[in-house]
Amino acid sequence: MNTAERVVHFLRKRAGQYFCDDCIVQELRLSKPVTRMTDQIGRGSNMRGSGNRREVAICSRCGEQKLSIMTLPEKLN
Numbered sequence: 001m002n003t004a005e006r007v008v009h010f011l012r013k014r015a016g017q018y019f020c021d022d023c024i025v026q027e028l029r030l031s032k033p034v035t036r037m038t039d040q041i042g043r044g045s046n047m048r049g050s051g052n053r054r055e056v057a058i059c060s061r062c063g064e065q066k067l068s069i070m071t072l073p074e075k076l077n
């Protein structure tokens with residue numbers, strides 16, 4: 001998996017929870033900031049990027065109000 005795929009996978013496993021960029025970097029032990037990547041994923045221009053929210057929210061990991069990203073839970077139908 002490349003880094004973008006790892007971020008998408010991480011968010012899909014935790015659908016419904018917001019994560020700020022810093023926490024994603026720490027959780028995935030990345031060496032570079034992910035801001036550009038999470039911007040892309042949030043805009044839906046990256047792979048299966050639709051169904052994401054990119055906004056300032058309370059990060060579920062660090063509890064701070066920051067620019068975060070969340071994958072919407074799958075619709076049950």
Ligand SMILES: [Zn+2]
Binds near residue numbers: 019020023060062064
């Ligand atoms: Zn955080």
